[in-house]
Each structure stands twice: as C-alpha cells, then as structure tokens.
Amino acid sequence: MAAITLIEAVTQALAYEMNHDDSVVVLGEDVGVNGGVFRATVGLQEKFGELRVLDTPLDETTIAGVTVGLAAQGMKPVCEAQFEGFIYPMMEHIACHAARLRTRTRGRITVPAVFRAPWGGGIRAPEHHSEANEHLFTNIPGLRVVLPSSPARAYGLLLAAIRDPDPVMFFEPKRIYRQYKEEVPDDGEALPLDVCFVLRDGNDVTLVTWGAQVKETLEAADALAEEGISAEVIDVATLTPLDFDTIAESVQKTGRCVIVHEAPKTAGFGAEIAARIAEECLYDLLAPVERVTGYDTHIPLFRLEMKYLPSTQRIVEAAKRAVAAS
Amino acid sequence: MAAITLIEAVTQALAYEMNHDDSVVVLGEDVGVNGGVFRATVGLQEKFGELRVLDTPLDETTIAGVTVGLAAQGMKPVCEAQFEGFIYPMMEHIACHAARLRTRTRGRITVPAVFRAPWGGGIRAPEHHSEANEHLFTNIPGLRVVLPSSPARAYGLLLAAIRDPDPVMFFEPKRIYRQYKEEVPDDGEALPLDVCFVLRDGNDVTLVTWGAQVKETLEAADALAEEGISAEVIDVATLTPLDFDTIAESVQKTGRCVIVHEAPKTAGFGAEIAARIAEECLYDLLAPVERVTGYDTHIPLFRLEMKYLPSTQRIVEAAKRAVAAS
C-alpha cells in the first residue's frame, strides 16, 4: 500500500464508491478527460465512462440544479465547483432545494448529493481561487458542512458524505492537497460525520480548527510544548451539525480555548464555537476565548496573502495569552 | 405630518432621494406600475419614469449584475429581491463584485448600491417567503448589512444606505411593515450606519436583537419590568461592520446578555455577538450568554411557523435564567 496525498485520497474514495455503487456519478467542469484542474477525478472517466463522469457546460447553476435532479431520481451525484469562489451560482439550488426537499416533501424526495469544492488560500492562485467561505452554508439547516484535513480523513469522510442520505458540502483544503502522504487503505471504511477529531491531547489550552489551518495549529502545539504548554488540538472536520460535546469536554479540562480559521473573523464559523462556549462552558473558562482568523477583508492577491492567513506564530501568541490569563 | 408605517417610510426615503439625486434608480421585479408586491415603490415610476424605476426581466442574477454595472458607472442603484428567499442568484455579483470591486481596483471602481429585500417570517406567506438569511452576508467583507426595525429607522437608515459609497444589504422585516405608525419627518436626515441603537435603558440584563424580533424583545422587557427586572434593549440595526462597543458597554453594566434573532441558531449572527462577549467581556459576565433564536430547521410553512419564531415568553425566560444565575 503506497502512501497517498489528500487529493489522491479524494480520487481513491471516488473510485472506490463508483466501483461499488452504480448510482454514484461525478459531474462538473473539466472533471472528465482532464481529471479536474487539481487532478481529483483523474482516471475516473476512463474507468466509468462519459456519462458517469460528466463534463458539464460552464454554468454552476446548471451543475447544482442537475445534481439536485439526479439525486431526486435516486442517483448519488458528486458534483464539483471548480473553486470555492465559483460556488455562489450554486447557492439557490443548495439552499432552496438540496437542503430542503426532504423537509418540503416530508421525506418523499431526498437529495443524497455531495457538493465538492477546493477551498482556501495559500497556493498563490489568481483572484477568487483562495476564499474560505464555508460560513455561507453553516446557517442553512439540512446541510452537512465537512472539511477534511488529512489524507485519511479525506478518504473516510468523503465516503461517508457520498453514502449519507442528505446533502453534504465537502470543502477540500487545497493548500494541503499535496502537503504530505500517508497510508490510506482502500478498504471502503467511512469515518463518522458527527464527530470532531481530537488530533492531540493536552491539558492547558484547547486549540480548535479545521481545514488547512490544522497544519499551523499542530505546529503551534509543538511550539507550545517546547515552552511547557500542553495544547489539545481538535479538528472540527464536520462543522454542521456540530459535535460540540467534544469541544466542551476539552474546554472543561483546559479552561482555555483558541479557535483558528482562515475565513474572515466576523461571523466566521469560529463565532459559533465561541458562542457555544459562552453559553455552555462559561464556568469552566479561565481566560477569554481567542479567535485567530483571517481579517474582515478580502483575502489579498498572493503577494500579500501570507500576511492574511493566520500564522503559527499568531496561534502560539494567542494560546500563551490565554494561558497567562486567569 | 402624518404618521407612517415602516413600509411607507421605505417609500418616503426612496422618493426623497430620487428627488434630490438624479443618479438614484430603482430596479427589480414588479417595482414599476405595480409599485412592488409590498407597495414599497408605489408611485415612484409615475414620478420618475420607466427607466429610473425599472421593471426587470425575472432573473435575480440579471438584477444584481446590472446593479453592479449601473453603480460602476456612477449611478446609485437600489435594487430589490422580491423576497429574501430569492436573493441566492444575486450572491455571485454581491460577493464577487459589489463587495470586492473597490478592493480589486484599489478604489478605481466602486459600487454604491443598495440591495433591498423584504425579510423574515410571520406573515403566513408561502414557501421561501419567510427566511431570515442575513447570515449569508455577514462574513463577506466590504458589505454593510442593515436591518431597520421602526419607521424612523427605516427612513434614516435607507437614506444612509443609498448615500453610502459602498454596497449595503438592506433587509426589511416584513412582519412589521405595517405593525404601527410613527411620525417620520421627510427631512432627508440620514441615520448613522455604524451604531447600534439602545432602545431602552436597563441595568439587570442586556437584550440584543434586530429586525422584527425587536417587537418581542421590547415586549419581553415590559414583562420583565413588571417582575422588577430592568432590561436594556439594543437594536443592532447595522450587523456589519458591527458596533460592538455599544453592546460591550451594556454588558459591562448588566453582566448578562440574551441575544434574540429569528434565523437558525447555529452560525446565525447571534453567534458573533456571543463570541465577542466571550472574547472581550468575559470578566464582566455574571451568567452564561443566552441565544433565543429560530431552530436549526427550515422555518415551517405557516401552520407551524409561530412555533418556530422566538416568542416573548422564551425571551423572558432566558432573561430570568440569566438574572437568576451568577
């Protein structure tokens, strides 16, 4: 078993599920012969044909609406927005139909679809190719919002997303698509969509994050360890519906929480986690909650983008502030 | 001077500004002869002609994109999504262009546009006519998100929104469109877009809300007063950029905060306010923050919708819990 990258894990999960379930189809722009602009669907059209791996016309509204139609007929479509920045024209079909058809029809029509999109900054890409806009979907009932942050979690969570009877937004942190490899057995084992993953145990401070920032957050935990501060690191992975219990347990233990994400601060999903803590863990808190996030500005073009993205250093400093407080 | 309703205040502001500034134009579906499905633009086409009050083809993407184009040419368009539930096809133009052109062009091209939409539940309307989806816009930099909750604030804030050199999302709580009348002088006086409004002073608990829920929140404050609890009521009015200082001052005084909104709880804008409190007012808090909100489900059709919307009773109970804690 060869070690694979996160993007290869995505391909592996798609291939596995298409092999085992004829109703799984992939559609989007350039997903066919080209195998996707990031190579996520490479080889699939050759194996499964032009209809099951369908290059669509260039219209995201079409992709999303056709996805809803396919799913309503019992298919399991996995569609792609080429970048998260091009997902906006999909929103009406996601919010008004994918997320609602079960509710609307009292369960008669359901939408077991996955909406995939490469997500986030840090790859020196052109405009609109670096957003972190997961917040758009987290206040929409009926959706699951998932962000894997390792090859193994990409594989297991994508399998779970495809098999889930309800629509799943699946955002892939493109900055870590090829960051490192790990062995991911192609055994068709899904991971649960209703838990946060504790990546590292610690006692002094809880670091909560998701997506590509897991990298900096783990680095920060290392740096903190060197200064004798024991940080627990939680990868939220499935933002909604949220498994707050795992976070609460950790905060009860540590009394301190730093939330890290690359989306703009105001009304980013970090706000929800901080809010839950203020509601449910107030008496456990030994220090104010900290958010280390992108700024409330558009992520700049790439000459400046690393000044925008939360750095390991910022996380370390916030954690130290939290530990110093009380 | 006759007393007017909130919706009449909207009309009055539009007429005032169109009279005083030739670059102001109104566009949307049914805004012309029909005067809008809620009568917000009634009489304007007669006064200002078919081009300045333009009925568009039925395509919200067109409305939003044309609005950006008009604004880029120095007009001040006020466009309408007929209901907040139909705003999704506008999102690409709002997020990728209206909110970004100033940033993209280093100020060369700007978008002084207003995107109006009736907002929220409680009028026994059909599907997609009752959403509270302001959250969609609060994490997008470069936008102002405004919700007036009285005739006077509707007039003053809409004038400010039109005059603002940047794009403003202007959500009108349709449930209170005709709830009551007040005298609103047609004097062209705008209200500030960067402050929260303290509607009622109090010492024991801070109630923070916006939109139609201001009604229930004020009722709750009355009910609390009868039980000897003095509640401060804050109408956020402009959600982003947020004037958190006003809220912080109040929480410093009361030590308790209940946030009320009709959107679903998770990742609703209430989360941001609770998060700020957890970050900036932790040591002032005498009780956990409470959120009284819609549930994380789609607002049901109208037979059940009043069971979904936060009631005065729920607010009162939350406030009492907060006061009892400490």
Add this chain to the structure above:
Amino acid sequence: MPIAAKFEIEYLQYLDADGKLVRKDLPAFAKDLDTMVKLYKLMVSTRVFDTKSIALQRTGKLGTYASCLGHEAAHVGIGSAMKPEDVLAPSYREYGAQLFRGVQPREVYMYWGGDERGNDYQNEPARHDFAWSVPIATQCLHAAGSALAFKIRGEKRVAVCTVGDGGSSKGDFYGAINIAGAQKLPLVAVIVNNQWAISVPRRIQTGAQTLAQKGIAAGLPSIQVDGNDIIAVRKAMEDALDRARAGEGASVIECVTYRLGDHTTADDARRYRGKEEVEDAWKKDPVKRLRIWLEAQKAWDETREKALQDECNDWMDNEVNAYLESKTQPVSAMFDYTFAEIPADLEKQRELALSLDKGAH
C-alpha cells in the same frame, strides 16, 4: 453573405377561439371523441377546483393561492400526453397537469394552507413527480437532472418541466435546455406563456418575437402553439415526448395562453392591466372553445355539462372537507424531516421545542 444557420419557429393551432378547426390533419387522439371528452372533463374539473380554491382563500381557509384560470388547455394538454413513468417538474399552478397525474385537491389545499404534507403526493404517478417549486425556473434543472438520470440508467422515460414567460428569463431555464441539447437528454421544456409575470408584461420580459425561439439558443427543435387549444398542446407534447423517448433529445414548446385571474390571491391585477385586455382574453377561453367543438361533434350537451359540474362539485366538497379536517402537524414535525436521522445537536433543540409547546398548553 454566406449563411451559417437558418431557423423557423412554427405555430401550431387546430382549434381556433370559436371552436372551429383550422386544419384538417387532426392527430389520432383528437379523432377519438372519448379521449376528447375525457380531456374536456379534466379541464372543467380543473376550473371547478380552481374556483373552489379561491373561495376557500377568500374565507380565510387558505393562505395565498395561485390560480390556474385560463391555463386549462395548456396544463391538461401537458399532463395528459405524459406517460406514468415520465416525471413532471412543475412550478406552482399546473394543477390541470397534476390532477391528471394523481395529485389530490386536498394536497393542493394543504400546501397553500401552510402544511408541508401537501407536497407528499400520495397517488402514483404524481408520487414520483417533483413538488411545487416556488424559486422560479429552478425546476427546469431538476427535470434536466432527472433526464440525465434516465439516460445514464437507460430508462425510456422523459422529464417534463413547465416554466412561465417570466421564468423563461431566468438562467436556470437556459441552463436546462442547454445541457439537454448538449447531452441529448430526454427533456421537454414547456414555456407556459400567459403574458404576465405578476405585473410584468411579456414585452418587458424579453425582446424576442417568440419565447419558443429561446430553444434555438440550445439547438433544440422548438415550436409555438396556441396554448388555449388542447389539441395543439397535446400534439406538440406527444411529438416532443416521442422524440425524447426515441433518444432524439430535448424540445422546447411555447404555449401561448393568458392568465385570466390575478397572479395569486395576494395580487390585484387591476393595478397594472386593463379590463379590455382581460375581456379579449376571455374570448379565447380554452374550455369554451373545446365545448363548442364537442357539441358540434354531438359528443357533449347541456345535460352532460350539468352532470359534470355536479360531479366536480361533489368531488371538491369531499376534498375540502378532508383538508379542513386535517390536524396541524405536531411541533416535532419541524425537526423530523431535516435529516434522515436527527443529529444529536438538533435533537436537543427538538426537546426544547417540545417542552415549550407543552408549556404553552
């Protein structure tokens, strides 16, 4: 100059406004008077149903309701040409097509009465059709996606969507016919052009001479028909459905009709259109012209009309009663259809709501 491409949009009409045949080549179904009587009956039922709905709304027993008055030939023509295994993706007023496919009036009342159960159509084949779609034109893409599913699975089924003149301006409509053309999908896209989109007249909607010609943009066979002539509508539908079923791809049909009523009960059309226009439109009434023709064929008369009206009224009374007797769903119903299985986080909210509801009694 060399010509790269040439197109024609044909106009199809058999029965004119006065109930006279304007062409001789009647399609097979129209030669069968039993079929024609059946279609007539459904058109009349639809109208009786519509009248009843408006009455219900006027007496506070429905919320907003979107009437189908004047659309009977278009809607029944669409519904009756489809096979049970086909799938209909309607907007919100195509009751004439839906009743044909088994939607019950009580379900329509439920929906407009503020109860999601109205969308849970109990009878086949409606049970595998789409529910009403309020976000304009989105249903066109759901039909295109369904057509793609049929093609992938090799099923000989056709997806049909209906969309208004207004809706034909929305990106979803163009997107649906475009992918259907590119992929030769079994789709029939029907534009029900009733001249108005709430208060916006057809002329403000587009500068195109016909709405049918939008199909040219997708390379599709496209036709304009008299949408008040059930024979023309059904014939165009049959042709398009046959082509689709034979693997020859999608079609666009424009049915030219008129919205005789207000947009919905929340609308007052007198604000934006003249009396004369509506009076003229009444002269083209689809029901009347078919009745005249059937009477001329000796296939219909006053007695049968009377009996039909009574029968429809009884049906509707029964449906209205079923609706009015329905109990409001429990508060738990707000939660129970959000996901297949309720997530732990939402379960807590459900419990809160249930306890508040108990407290309220």
Add this chain to the structure above:
Amino acid sequence: MPIAAKFEIEYLQYLDADGKLVRKDLPAFAKDLDTMVKLYKLMVSTRVFDTKSIALQRTGKLGTYASCLGHEAAHVGIGSAMKPEDVLAPSYREYGAQLFRGVQPREVYMYWGGDERGNDYQNEPARHDFAWSVPIATQCLHAAGSALAFKIRGEKRVAVCTVGDGGSSKGDFYGAINIAGAQKLPLVAVIVNNQWAISVPRRIQTGAQTLAQKGIAAGLPSIQVDGNDIIAVRKAMEDALDRARAGEGASVIECVTYRLGDHTTADDARRYRGKEEVEDAWKKDPVKRLRIWLEAQKAWDETREKALQDECNDWMDNEVNAYLESKTQPVSAMFDYTFAEIPADLEKQRELALSLDKGAH
C-alpha cells in the same frame, strides 16, 4: 404550418486563412492601409507581449497567466472598433483589446503577479473600463448595467463585453443579452469562441450549431465571423457599435477562433487535445494571414517586421522592468480599500496586522 418567426445567422469573412480576400466589398477602414498596418502592429505587439508573459511565468516571476495566443485578430478587432468613451468589460485574456485602450503590460504583469494594483489602469480610456473578471460571464451583466446607465443619462456610449465559448453557457450571458434586448440597450456582446473552455470542447458546451444563434433567444441581430480575420471582426464590431450608438439596441457577435496555447500556465492542454488539431489551427493564424495580405499590398516587408519586433521587445523589456521593480504593497493595503472609510471595528484589525508585521521584522 404557419411560421411564427424566421432567422438566419450570417457568416462574415474577408480574409481567408491564406491571406486572400474572399469578398470584394472591403469596409472603409480596410481600404486604408495605414489603418491596417496599425492593426497589424498591435496584433504583433500583443503576441510579443504574450510571449514575454509566458517567459516571465516560466521563470517564476508571475503566478498563473492566461495567454491570448491566437486571439489577436479577435481582441484587436474588438478594441480598435470601440470609441474612447465606450466601455469594455473583458474577461481575463483580452489584452489585444486592452492594450489598444491604454492598459499597460506592466499592469497585466502586476495582476497575474498577485498585486491588485494591476487592476488600477492608469491610462484613459482603459481607466474607465472594467477590470478583469474571473467569475465567468459576470462581466456581461456589468456591461448591460453600464449600457443601461448610458441610456438613462442619454449618453451616446456603448458597452462591450467579451465572453468565451464556455462563458456563453452561463446564466449571466443570457441574462445580459436578454435585458439588453428587452430594453434596447447599447450593448455589444462578443463571444470569443476559441473552441475550448479549459479542457471542455465546444461540442460539450452546447448543442447549438453556432454560438451566435444564442442572440436569437434575446431577439438580437446576431452574426458569426471569422475571428482570425481582423477585417471581419472589426467590421462586425463597427456595425454593431453603430447600431447601438444610434439607439437601435444590442447585438451578438461570435468570433470563431482558436486557443493556440494552454488555457493558462497552470494547464497542460496535451492532456485533452491532439497535436493535429493545434497544428491545423496554426494554419489559420490571424497574424500570419494579415501579414501575407499586407505584404501583397506592399504595405509590409521583412525589414519593417524586424523593426517592429525590436520595438515591441524594447517596450516589453521596459514594462517588465517596471513590474519587477515594483515594491509589494504594505500590509495596510489589505484594509484600505475594503470601504471608502475604514470602520472602527476593522481599524482595530488593521492595527493588529500592522503590529504583527512589525513584529515579523
């Protein structure tokens, strides 16, 4: 059957692939050899510029770059027909049109080099044009909105948008031409059909025989031209601009051309298209055919070509230097263009960012 409407899409070409005239009625501008030489020079400059850009990218001095190789006739034809007061809303590779309107190569480099200042075009008339638009086809609606502004203000100006074959599938394109048709707006919508949308070929994009016929959906005069023939492109543009300026409304022009390079420097077109196809396309090279024709007219020769190449190279070297010497914007620039005036809340974040940046040194 009665015909409701009829349409033809004409195909316009003057100069064939071998640089031979295929029709006699040369438009006025093409009879003026000085003009034609000027157009040729800009086409060559554009190509030299493009080559330089790719070289910059290959040596790590640009991020992703979208080449315009093969589009020179289309782009220069569009840009040169416009008047200064008109407005261009391009997508992201129409440098040939933009250089004509004053965009500087250094600005293009800035943009693809990750610096927003590249969008702040310093020279008129580009300064009042739109910036590059990455979200496909959205620029079409910005042009329509601009056209509406011109109409409202009674200005005799025209808005021009360009969109790709892929982009012509997106709702925004249909929406733009539709409202332009309904409101008779001074808009020219140009589809630059280069046969590919990244890896998706024209045939998967739509089943329509021509892309020009999409204009029929909006009731607009629509024409297909040889997009590698500068005379045809410019003539079609002039006609459309004249009509728009005269208040006769919008037009659609399809320029049939070919993307000779990769989609961008991040793409490898060998993955999805054959060598032969590209070799065939080179035979239709727009630059070469114009040069042959100009040489046949004795308006051009090898010496002048050599001088032009040198001149272009000097220009580009100068531009490249200006770009490479540019300093990165300060961290404050992330904040200073979010709103006209920085809100208090954002000011705090700005201060944080500035202090972190200081700390970093």
